[in-house]
Amino acid sequence: MHAPHRPPRHPRAWLPLLLLSQAVVAWLWWRWGWPVGLPVMLATHAVAWWGVLAPNAALYGPVLSRLSADERQVWLTIDDGPSDDTLPILDLLDAHGARATFFLVGDRAQARPDLVREIASRGHGIANHSLTHPQARFWALGPRRMRAEIEGCQRQLQAITGAAPRWFRAVVGHANPFVSTPLRDAGLARVGWNARGFDAVERDVGRVVSRIEHDLAPGAIVLLHEGAPHGRSVEMIAAVLARLEALGYRAVVPEPGTA
Known part of the structure; x- marks a missing residue:
């Protein structure tokens, strides 16, 4: 199975569309007043917010969703590690003959590099899931902080494994206009x-499965996730693996392939 590897090529492709949409809003407001201009403005803002909050929205850059x-x-794909759950999850994957990609948080990886190396040694993928996992505000990060989150994690994981990750998952699946430039520069999809x-x-567990x-x-x-606060991540992944097998x-x- 191949996955098209598509780092952003034109990270500001959304900007002309934004400027054009707001020019249209201004013209409509001038021509017919707020009863027409205001609803159209709100509609364009809704589209912009959809691009931020919808996990598979490609408004601000390509995203692989299937x-x-x-x-x-x-x-x-297993997010948020490494954690105390990592080794039990690796044992489960081995028992089922399954492979997974772990989207790791850079600071957590730096604190537990042996777990990162263990993931790689067992034949699983390692991917970028930000440096600090700012869950509540990733969607609102400016260009400097967004670059620090993406590039910082990339450096940490490469230093531990000797290989640069090729995949990135946005925190909570959110993206904004500033995510694509550092992804392009790092060669991340x-x-x-x-x-x-x-x-x-x-x-x-039953509902999850x-x-x-x-x-x-x-x-x-x-x-999937590891290290969830409820403490049942290993149990849930075990149930998912069993159901997949059944x-x-x-x-x-x-394998990453060309788009």
């Missing part, structure tokens, strides 16, 4: 998902 696959193969169980907040199963299809990108799905790490 793969093309003929066989029953899926891409397991943004990855979303199309199967999730809200396992970072949901405590019920049911939600993921509902969205499963060949080539699905499955979003349904005849294989979890593989795709």
